[in-house]
Amino acid sequence: MPIKTEEAAASPARHAGGGDDDGRGRRRVLVFPLPFQGHVTPMLQLADALRSRGGFAVTVFLAPVPSSSSLLHRPAGYRFVTVGAGVAGAAAALIPSGTGGDFAGALMRLDALLRAPFEDCLRQELAADEDAAAGPVGGSNLRGMQEVAERLGVATLALRTRGACCLVAYMAFPELCGKGILPPPTSARRDQHQMDMQLDELPPLRLRDMMFSATTTHATMATCLERLLDSSRCSSGVILNTFNDLENSDLQKIANGLNVPVYAVGPLHKISIGEHNSLLTQDLSCLEWLDKQEAESVIYVSFGSLASMDPEEILETAWGLVDSQMPFLWVIRPNMVQGSLQVGLPDGFEEATRGSGMVVSWAPQQDVLKHQAVGGFWTHNGWNSTLESICDGVPMICRPQFADQMINARYVEEVWKIGFELEGKLERGMIERALRKLMCSEGGNEMRQRAKDLKKKATTCVEKGGSSKTAIDMLVNRIMSF
Ligand code: UDP
Numbered sequence: 001m002p003i004k005t006e007e008a009a010a011s012p013a014r015h016a017g018g019g020d021d022d023g024r025g026r027r028r029v030l031v032f033p034l035p036f037q038g039h040v041t042p043m044l045q046l047a048d049a050l051r052s053r054g055g056f057a058v059t060v061f062l063a064p065v066p067s068s069s070s071l072l073h074r075p076a077g078y079r080f081v082t083v084g085a086g087v088a089g090a091a092a093a094l095i096p097s098g099t100g101g102d103f104a105g106a107l108m109r110l111d112a113l114l115r116a117p118f119e120d121c122l123r124q125e126l127a128a129d130e131d132a133a134a135g136p137v138g139g140s141n142l143r144g145m146q147e148v149a150e151r152l153g154v155a156t157l158a159l160r161t162r163g164a165c166c167l168v169a170y171m172a173f174p175e176l177c178g179k180g181i182l183p184p185p186t187s188a189r190r191d192q193h194q195m196d197m198q199l200d201e202l203p204p205l206r207l208r209d210m211m212f213s214a215t216t217t218h219a220t221m222a223t224c225l226e227r228l229l230d231s232s233r234c235s236s237g238v239i240l241n242t243f244n245d246l247e248n249s250d251l252q253k254i255a256n257g258l259n260v261p262v263y264a265v266g267p268l269h270k271i272s273i274g275e276h277n278s279l280l281t282q283d284l285s286c287l288e289w290l291d292k293q294e295a296e297s298v299i300y301v302s303f304g305s306l307a308s309m310d311p312e313e314i315l316e317t318a319w320g321l322v323d324s325q326m327p328f329l330w331v332i333r334p335n336m337v338q339g340s341l342q343v344g345l346p347d348g349f350e351e352a353t354r355g356s357g358m359v360v361s362w363a364p365q366q367d368v369l370k371h372q373a374v375g376g377f378w379t380h381n382g383w384n385s386t387l388e389s390i391c392d393g394v395p396m397i398c399r400p401q402f403a404d405q406m407i408n409a410r411y412v413e414e415v416w417k418i419g420f421e422l423e424g425k426l427e428r429g430m431i432e433r434a435l436r437k438l439m440c441s442e443g444g445n446e447m448r449q450r451a452k453d454l455k456k457k458a459t460t461c462v463e464k465g466g467s468s469k470t471a472i473d474m475l476v477n478r479i480m481s482f
Contacts, residue, residue, distance in 0.1 A: 027054075028129055029479060030122075030154075032061040032083075032145055034107070035068050035095065037305035038382050039141075041277045042161045042241045044071070046265065048272035051077060054476035059125055061145075063114065064088035065095055067279045081125065084117030101306075103403065104216045104224035111144040111227075119148045126152065143227040146234065155482045157475075158235040162383040164242050164250035164264070165411050166404035167232070169210065171257050172201050173225050182210060183218040204414035209406040232258050237478060241266035241387065244467040245457040246416075261478070263471045267391045269366055269384075270462050271472070279305070283360040286329055287367055293327050296375030296448075299435055300368055300394075302331035303380035307401045310338045313426045318349045320431025321357060326439055328357045329368065369394050375448070376438040378422075381408040393455030395419050395447035397434050399426075418451040 029050055033043035047058045059079045062068040064087065071080070084091060091113060094106050146156045160167055176182040176199070184207055188194040195208035202210075212221060232238045238258060243266050244251060255262040265271070290298060301321070303309070309317070314337055321328050337344060345359070365385070368374060369392040377389045378397040386408045389396055396419030398409035412419040422434050438444045461468040 026057040027480065028057040028059055030059045030061065030125065032118075032142060034110075034141055035063040035065045037279050038384050039161050040071065040279060041384055042266075042268050043159060044277045045268035045272040046159060046239065046241075047078075049265070049268060049472055050476065050479070052272070053472050054479065056479070061118065061121060063091055063110065065092045070279050071277070081121050083121050084114045087113055087117065102213065102215045102220070104213060105220045107141050108220070108224055108227070111142050115144040115148060118145050119152070122148060122152055122154070126154070141224075141228060141231075143231040146231050150234070155236045156234075157237050157239055157479070158232045159239045159241075160232070161241060162404045163386070163408060163411070164240055164247040164254055165415075166383065166407050167238075167240070168250045168253050168257075169202055169205060169404075169407050170225050170228060171254070172199075173210070173222070175201060176210065177222065181207065184211075204410055205407060206410070209410050211406075212404070213402050229258075233260060235260060236482070237261040237263055237475070239263045239265055239475065241268050241383070243267060243458060243461040245461060246390065246454065261474075263475045263478075265468050265471045265475060267387050267458055267462070267468070269388060270391055270458065271468070278362070278364075280333075280362040282362050282364040284364055286358055286360050286363055287371065289358050290329065290368065290371045290373040293373035295372050297439075298327045298329055298371075298373045299324075299376045299378060299439060300329050300363075300374050301378040302363060302365060302385070303336070303399070303401075304382040304385055305333070307380040307382075307405075308336050308338050311344050314344060315346050316426045316428045317431060318346050320426075320428040320435070322349065322352045323428055323432040324435040324439075325356075326435055327373075328353075329363065329374075330357065330359045331363050331365075332359055332361060334361055376435075376444070378435075378438075381405040381412065383408055386412060390416070390418065390451065390454050391458040393448070393452035395438060395444065395451045397422050397438050416450065416454060418447045418454065420447075 029047065031043055031047050033040045044060070047060070050056045051058055057077055057079070059081060060071065062071065062080060062082050064082050064084045068082070091110060094110050094113065096103055096106050146158070149156050173182065181199070184194065195206065195211075197207045199205050199207060199210070216224075237260055238254065240251070240254075240262065242251070242264050244264055247264070251262055251264050301317070314332070321330065366388055369377065369388050374394055376397065377385070377394045378399065379385045379389065381396070381398050381400045382405060386396070396412055398412055398419055398421040400406040400409040400421070409421050413421055420434075420437070422430070424430070438447070460466050463469060
């Protein structure tokens with residue numbers, strides 16, 4: 001594939017070795033995940049991979065928000081440092097919930113709020129452990145933390161928890177603004193046809209795929225992306241949770257455009273078991289229920305940790321599932337329904353689906369997707385969900401809502417051809433037709449076959465000599481060289 005890196009070739013990683021159970025005496029990587037499931041999962045999977053490949057000890061900096069506390073039950077060798085306990089209230093107030101939140105603005109405010117406390121924590125960490133500067137890995141959304149690290153002489157690596165396709169789109173954002181394509185005028189936003197305009201700079205994306213949030217202003221988005229790109233350019237390397245055979249040309253564009261080493265180390269969940277990464281309690285009973293279902297018969301429905309639905313969408317989804325007469329496993333988080341703490345499934349739904357369907361509030365998704373009973377995934381196309389589906393050969397119905405989800409959905413439909421987007425207002429008839437198309441049609445079978453072909457490639461890349469395995473070795477060597 002050849003992604004440009006500083007190392008000519010990966011040699012077996014030197015081991016950071018030695019040390020006690022808490023990792024004292026070993027080289028240490030410092031990681032700072034954003035307090036959202038979609039960021040925590042790949043960041044800690046990467047930390048696990050670095051521990052097992054390079055023998056590093058790990059310090060995890062945690063934002064002072066309640067969701068972080070569930071991460072504290074991890075194996076020996078991890079040290080946890082809560083950053084900014086004194087500003088916990090202010091930090092918690094910044095965390096948006098649901099699709100309507102201004103995530104870009106919130107991330108920048110969190111970055112600013114935690115900057116000074118992080119400096120204190122990092123100083124203490126460096127004073128406590130001489131080898132702590134073995135290569136902190138930060139999410140590329142926390143540019144402020146990276147600036148602190150730079151000032152203290154600590155080299156940084158930027159983990160992008162989204163796909164290469166997303167980073168390429170973000171890199172094109174300034175150019176599209178310069179050409180006057182972004183932001184589209186308000187009149188154009190109301191015109192479906194104009195928003196469907198193909199972007200020559202970013203095939204197969206359309207103008208509307210670049211509308212990352214309904215509540216973030218264009219100025220905020222532009223600043224947020226500028227800082228995100230700066231954090232990648234100023235790092236000693238960008239790490240992506242993807243693999244060469246999936247996104248080779250976009251990885252190449254990133255390496256050329258950012259001019260830093262690029263490490264495509266994914267799929268991380270196939271490298272690290274990651275059983276301690278869930279912020280919510282998983283309902284394992286759904287695996288027993290899946291054991292009783294026929295092969296590839298079940299549609300799995302889940303919209304990740306942040307996306308939401310209004311009560312009418314829940315209702316239409318419920319009856320669409322019933323009318324399709326297909327076995328289903330549906331994740332409805334307690335806070336998922338806009339404007340209500342109640343899930344509000346319709347009367348008659350439970351009787352109509354008893355034995356043939358299951359609703360849980362949080363599933364062990366990676367185990368669900370690899371279960372032989374699961375034949376399709378109706379998803380919001382967060383990057384982790386998209387990648388997990390690809391790696392287990394499961395085709396998708398795509399219902400993206402915000403951030404990078406539209407980009408991922410577009411690639412699923414147009415590039416990898418392993419699913420299709422469900423567009424427009426949700427209505428039970430259209431849901432039933434979409435489910436039949438994915439699960440029972442010739443076209444759906446072809447998508448499934450292509451997904452299975454990608455699964456093989458995802459499996460090969462993490463084996464000995466595979467591209468991602470090699471990239472991890474190179475990354476370990478890079479960190480050892482700091
Ligand atoms: N997930 C899970 N159980 C669920 C739903 C989701 O464990 O019931 C996990 C899923 O495996 C994925 C993460 O939550 O790793 C969601 O990340 P993604 O990037 O797909 O979406 P986000 O939550 O960031 O929107």
